[in-house]
Amino acid sequence: MDKERIKKLIKEYLPYILILIGVILIKRFIISPIRVKGQSMMNTLHNGDIMILNIVGYRFEDIKRFDIVVIKEDNEYLIKRVIGLPGEIIEYKDNELYVNGEKIKENYGKGNTEDFTVKVKKNSYFVLGDNRENSMDSRVFGSFPEKEILGKTSLTIFPFNRLGTKK
Numbered sequence: 001m002d003k004e005r006i007k008k009l010i011k012e013y014l015p016y017i018l019i020l021i022g023v024i025l026i027k028r029f030i031i032s033p034i035r036v037k038g039q040s041m042m043n044t045l046h047n048g049d050i051m052i053l054n055i056v057g058y059r060f061e062d063i064k065r066f067d068i069v070v071i072k073e074d075n076e077y078l079i080k081r082v083i084g085l086p087g088e089i090i091e092y093k094d095n096e097l098y099v100n101g102e103k104i105k106e107n108y109g110k111g112n113t114e115d116f117t118v119k120v121k122k123n124s125y126f127v128l129g130d131n132r133e134n135s136m137d138s139r140v141f142g143s144f145p146e147k148e149i150l151g152k153t154s155l156t157i158f159p160f161n162r163l164g165t166k167k
Contacts, residue, residue, distance in 0.1 A: 030056045034070055034153060036079055040129030040136065043110055044068070044166050045079065050158040051166075055151040063125060063149065065099075066108065068166065070150045071127065073141065079153065080137050081108055084118070084126030086146075091117040118143075125149065 036049040045051070045068075053070050063069065063082055071078045083097065083106075084090035091098040092113045097106045111133035120126045124143035129135025138144065156162050 028055075033157070034077060034079070037077075039134050040131050041068075041079055041081070042131040042134075044081075044108065044130045045156070046162065048159075049156050049162060051079075051153045052155045052157060053151045053153050057152050058149065063146070063152075065104075066106075066167075067152050068154055069125070069127065069152055071144050071148050072150055073144075073148070077150070078127075078137070080127035080129055080135070082125050083128050084120040084138075084143070086120055086122050086124055088120050088126075089117065090120060090126050091115075121145075 032053045032055060034051050034053040036045045036047060036051065038047055063085070065082055065085060067082045069080060069082055071080065084099070089100050091101075093115050095109075095112050097104045097109075097113075108130045109128070110131045113128070113132040116139065118126060118138075121143045124145050126138045126143050128137045128139070154165050154167060156164060156166055
């Protein structure tokens with residue numbers, strides 16, 4: 001192959017290579033699609049919903065109570081709602097949420113949440129699925145360290161009849 005032909009090939013394919021590299025970098029470090037598996041976030045999220053995971057978001061803002069987050073647990077991705085922040089005492093009593101002894105209005109839980117009290121570890125978050133009777137969450141796994149939280153999600157992109165922001 002002569003130099004002119006190599007230059008022509010590079011010139012022709014370089015934009016496609018750069019686009020591919022850009023897409024890979026965006027998917028890895030900024031946003032990524034994530035699929036909801038299971039019923040643990042019903043009625044807010046449905047099995048099979050495809051959402052956009054905002055990976056970079058928490059580098060610029062703190063994790064807040066009631067955010068929907070994605071956590072990597074072993075080789076699984078858990079999509080749950082943040083209930084407890086670092087150092088807080090979380091209590092459910094008679095299906096009501098209390099944070100540090102103060103009753104907090106919560107509109108997300110479906111079903112009954114059995115009574116419990118837990119102190120959230122430092123630099124960790126206590127998460128629950130919205131479908132409280134059908135969720136493997138912090139009641140089973142304990143609080144999740146901040147470093148295991150991959151990002152926040154709230155935008156459903158598929159199926160199209162469920163397109164939009166979920167809170």
